[in-house]
Amino acid sequence: MIGKEFKSAEIRITDILGRIVKTYVLTNIKGQVTFHRNPYEGGLYYSSLIVDGVIIKSKTMVIER
Numbered sequence: 001m002i003g004k005e006f007k008s009a010e011i012r013i014t015d016i017l018g019r020i021v022k023t024y025v026l027t028n029i030k031g032q033v034t035f036h037r038n039p040y041e042g043g044l045y046y047s048s049l050i051v052d053g054v055i056i057k058s059k060t061m062v063i064e065r
Contacts, residue, residue, distance in 0.1 A: 009051045013061075016044045037063050 009026040011033055021040065024033045035047070042065035048058040 006051050008053070009049070012048045012050055014046045014048070021045065035061075041065070 011024040011026065012020060013022040013024075013035070014020055026033075040063050042063050045061045045063060046058055047061060049056045
């Protein structure tokens with residue numbers, strides 16, 4: 001999904017109000033990020049893949065408690 005040449009890439013987790021909850025800086029174009037739900041309260045969150053400041057893809061996550 002990420003091209004070979006990029007300056008920065010991250011996965012940003014935000015809450016329903018748009019507040020940044022966590023940012024995972026990506027240093028490798030292969031691999032995965034493990035998201036642990038334990039530190040988060042139940043609710044709706046968004047995860048966005050951001051490459052060179054541009055949102056490439058976003059997904060919705062629901063955490064139930």
